Amino acid sequence: MSFIKPTFGHPALPKNKVGYRKKDYEGVISTLCAGCGHDSISAAIVQTCYDLSIEPHRLAKLSGIGCSSKTPTYFLSNSHGFNSVHGRMPSVTTGANLANKDLIYMGVSGDGDSASIGMGQFVHVIRRNLNMVYIVMNNGCYGLTKGQDSATADFGSISKTGVPTSFQAIDLVGLALELKASFVARSFSGDKQQLVPLIKLAMTHPGFALIDVISPCVTFNNGAKSTKSYSFVRDHIEATSALDFVPKEEEITVNYQEGQSLEVELHDGSIVRLNKLAKDWNPRDRQSALNRLQKAKNEGEILTGLLYMDTETKDLHRLLNTVDTPLNQLREADLTPSIEALERINQSFR
Amino acid sequence: MKPTDIKNPEYFHKVVDCQYACPAHTPVPEYIRLIAAEKYTEAYMINWDSNVFPGILGRTCDRPCEPACRRGRVEEEPVAICRLKRVAADNKGEVKSLMPQIPEEKNGKKIALIGGGPASLTVARDLAPLGYEIHLYDEWNKGGGMMRTQIPAFRLPEEVLDEEVNYILDMGIHTHFNTYVNSMKSILDKGYDAVFVGTGAPKGRDLSRLPGRKEGDANIHIGIEWLAGVAFEHIENVGKKVIVLGGGNTAMDCCRTSLRIGADDVHVVVRSEYEKMKASPWEKEDAEAEGVIIMNNMPPKEFVVKDGKLVGVLFGHVNPVYDENGKRTLVPTGEPDTFIEATDVIIAIGQDNHCPWIERDLGIEFGKWDLPILNEVTFQSTLPKVFFGGDSALGPENVITAVAQAHQAAVSIDLFCQGKDVNERLDPMVNLVSQKMGIHEWMYDSAVADDERYKVPHADQKFSLKDRRMEVELGFDEKLGFKEAQRCLNCDIQTVFTTDRCIECDACMDICPTSCITFTSNGEEEDLRSRLLAPATNLTQDLYVSDILPTKRVMIKDEDVCLHCGLCAERCPTAAWDMQKFLYNVTKAHTGCISTVK
Known part of the structure; x- marks a missing residue:
């Protein structure tokens, strides 16, 4: 068995642009099962950070507990990292982000970590619109504890246990839309062509960005009758749009047919071009996203791609009206008002 | 592109770059693994079976394998394949019992081998175990041919040469030493069933038209003749100042030999540029390390003779100019000529074939450059019972090429003597075996070592320059040999892909450290090469293409810089990738030596 990757x-x-090879964004060799969808998502994160020329020290990766939450070891070895308590990744990220808003926050969680033990944290971090990327590696089972059904397992889906799921599933994407999350997307680990531009878009988004990635568990939930298996997802996948992320100062090279394509300029000058595949859907109209999602559900399809994006959103720092300087850089002199300032304040109450 | 046909043995053979480049197709990674496992005897026998002279070649081979080595494409330097071969030879145990037994009862066929060099010896080794009565003729008093006469003892000790030559001569070969064959007719008249000519390229080129050549003759020598003279102790010393003309390996041997037998000021003067010299880079390095001065772009103009004695050589200065077709012309620079003082001059500017002893009315036809007209597969001449091999066959090459050709000639001779068609030859022996021992466990050491190429230790010049018999290279010891062996990428452990097992999870593509694997839509080769994860620009390396997968894509693997680390197979959930050891063995007349290849 290999323990180290060849150099x-x-x-x-x-x-x-910042002088790194793609390899420099990798982590150590994965200890997840061979063929795990999570490894593909890790690879998509590596590709994204390489493409966007992110300096590794400008990014922090945070996770909870579970197979999904092990993955930060397998990407971005040169970045900051925090493997937190089960389901508590959002609050740790909130703390980190409040202390230093200059970093890019990449939160990684799983269906158990988010939809069960961490559900309270999940909904509140959406509510607070924390500026972070929140990736759920969603395989519908508890892979680390022998594959019990998780809260996102679809009703009737059959995992390796052989018993159909008897409960209704929690749809994290629907929930996020309902809670007015400012960026909502779904993807599939086996479709990097879609996943990589989505992560790029999420990283550029100035608020909370959820990507729910269906990521088959090859060991416990990849049978023909599982709705989260490679073959089932491939057979039932439908995309809202083909996505093309064009960073600022880069030429637009992809040309879509007129009438179908939609260009959205992002706050930093980057552009996202969408070649719409779904009718009656507009990524900036939450209601259309909800309708489209419901329609796909009724038809037994798995809707992927960008679902909703609010480019004008205000993140937690703007809502709290914090200072521009990250709080961890404020020195005593900045934080302690002088005697004159105190005098001025007291005077104002007279 | 069409799916790759891995059932064609040449596909995987080509992936084993070193073995493919070796004229004799020695299974290099196989013996390197055995060296790492300290199984030196087994490693030696694999070599012996394939290239007949592991100890000799481990010191003197031209190593076509090394420039081909995949390691040289992922880092600076290839594996020191040649010197690892020597590690096997130096540390082997008893090998004679592993060599084929010679039947007491002969098969009634008599073969004559003309010349006692590597080609003839190889034929002898391949045919003797089959019961042939073999007669070997050579003008010298010992076997070995050019390996004895042209390779100085400081590169190839006599004991090593004798040992490997004697393994063959001890197979009951009838030797006729001190016998210069001056008539092919007389040989044919003796009623041999077949005759093999392995007489090499024995004629060193001269510069007979250069002014002063005749007058200075006493101190002007022909390289290969001079080296033979030194080897047989007819020549014991040389003057203080020596000029060697020529830039090949013979020139390097001449200059280094001169330093050992009396010269202290040695110049090698070459017409061409340094980079274009025919000598192997390491030979140039070794010569320069011993104080030889190499001067380039200087063609000789005149041997300067004063009072009937050679005093030096006058050289012009040129610039090489290449036209569009790469053809070179040497254009004089206009600089004044340079005179270099010399007591002796050695001319080492190449060798020619020379077969005046073969009468031209016997039915053996000759073509261009006085080379025999041959079938290049069977090495049969226009007279069916006469076969050629080595330098005398297709022109001067090297020992390993001579061995490879002689194996084929031996196959032909055997078929010919059995009354069979020499063109109906057997395919190579190939084998492909999974290396899986368990989940994520392989039978080979799959980890890739980072180490840079290790240098072979040399003897102290204080002593080595004083004794022409003292071997300069000390060879890797067991420890260094192990470390160098670990650098081998095991390119014979093939990545074998089974399309219908693949679930397209991308795991192999994600883990591959050198981005060799891509899943994409099919297309024409040129188009595909441009849109892989990493562009496949090395056109000498094939693309491995799968059948169409369920998503209508194909798996494309660029063989170019695959590290054979096995990670694709380790991360594959369905064993669609497997690591399988590929063994390719050229079919020889006799492959009956006790096989150590498992």
Whole structure:
């Protein structure tokens, strides 16, 4: 068994704008089961950070407990990281973000970590619109404890246990839309062409961004009758749009048919181009997203892609009206008013 | 692209770059693994079976395998394959009992081998175990041919040479030493069932038209003749100042030999640029390390003779100019000529084939450059019972090429003597075996070592320059040999893909450290090469293409920089990828040596 990755890379692969090779964004070798969807998501995160030329020290990865929450070890070895308590990743991220708003926060969670033990944290972090990417690696089972059904397992879906799920599933995407999350998307670990631009978009979004990624558990939930297996998802996948993320100062090279394509300029000058596949859907209209999601559910389809995005959103810092300087950089002199200032304040109450 | 046909043995053979580049197709990674496992005897026998002279070649081979080594494409330097071969030879145990037994009862066929060099010896080794009565003729008093006469003892000790030559001569070969064959007719008249010519390229080129050549003759020598003279102790010393003309390996041997037998000021003067010299880079390095001065772009103009004695050589200065077709012309630079003082000059500017002893009315036809007209697969001449091999066959090459050709000639001779068609030859022996021992466990050491190429220790020049018999290279000891062996990427452990097991989870593509694997829509090769995860620009390396997968995509693997680390197979949930050891063995007339290859 291999414990370390070879250090050699492909000699012809280029470095990105900040001088790193894609390999520099990788982590140690994964200890998840071979073929785990989570590893594909890790690879998509690596690809995204390489493409966007993120300096590793500008990113913090945070996670809870579970197979999903082990993955930060397998990507971005040179970034900050915090493996927190089960279901408590959102509150740790909130603390970190409040202390230093200059970092990019990449939260990784799973269906158990978010939809069961961490549900309270999940809904509140949406409510607070914390500026972070929240990736749920959703496999519909508790893979780390022998594959019991999780709260996102679809009604009737059959995992390796052989017993159909008897409870209704929690749909994290529907819930997030209902809670007025400012960015909601769903994807599939086996579709990097969609997943990578979605993560890029989420990283650029100035508020809370949820990507619910269906990620098959090859060991416990990849049978023909599971709704979260590779084959079932591939057979039932439907996308809202083909997505193309064009970072600021880069040329637009993809051309879509007129009438179908939609360009959205982001707050930092980047552009997202969508080639709409779903009718009656507008990524900036929450109601249309909810309708479209419900329709797909009724038809037994799995709707993926960008569902909703509010480009004008205000994140927690703007809602709290904090100062521009990250709080952890404020020195004693900035935080302690002088005697004159105190005098001024007292005077104002007279 | 069409799915790759991995049932064609040449596909995976080509992936084993070193073995594919070796004229004899020695299974290199197989013996390197055995060296790492301290199984030196087994490693030696794999070599012996394939290239016949592991100890000799482990010191002197031209190593076509090393520039081909995949390691050289992922980092600076290839694995020191050649010197690892020597590790096997140096540390082996008893090997004679593993070599084929010679039947007491002969098969009634008599074969004559003309020349006692690597080609003839290889034929002898391949045919003797089959019961042939073999007669070997050579002009010298010992076997080995150019390996004895042209390779100086400081590169190849006599004991090593004798040992490996004697393994063959001890197979009951009838040797006719000190016998210069001067007539092919006389040989044919003796009624041999077949005759093999392995007489090499024995004629060193001269510069007979250069002014002063005749007058200075006493101190002007022909490289290969001079080296033979030194080897047989007919020549014991040389003057203080020596000029060697020529830039090949013979020139390097001449200059280094000169330093050992009296010269203290040695120049190698070459017409071409340094980079274009024919000598192997390591030979140049070793010569320069001993104080030889190499001068380039200087063609000789005149041997300067004063009072009937050679005093030096006059050289012009040129610039090489290449036209669009890469053809070189040497254009004089206009600089004044340079005179270099010399007591002796050695001319080492190449060798020619020379077969004046073969009468031209016997039915053996000759073509361009006085080379025999041959079938290049069977090495049969236009006279069916006469076969050629080595330098005398297709022109001067090297020992390993001679061995490879001789194996084929031996197959032909055997078929010919049995009255069979020499063109009906057996396919190579191939084998493909899974290396899986359990989940994530392989039978080979799959980890990739980071180590840079290790240097072979050399003897102290204080002593080595004083004794022409003292071997300069000390060879890797067991410890260094192990470390160097670990650098081998095990390219013979093939990545084998089974399309209908793949669930397209991308795990292999994600883990591959060198981004070799891509799942994408099919297309033409040129188009595919441009849109893989990493562009496949090395056109000498194939793309491994799967059948169409359920998502209508195909798996494409660029073989170019695959590390054979097995991670794709380790991360594959369905064993669609498997690591399988590929063994390719050229079919020889006799492959009956006790096989150590499992």
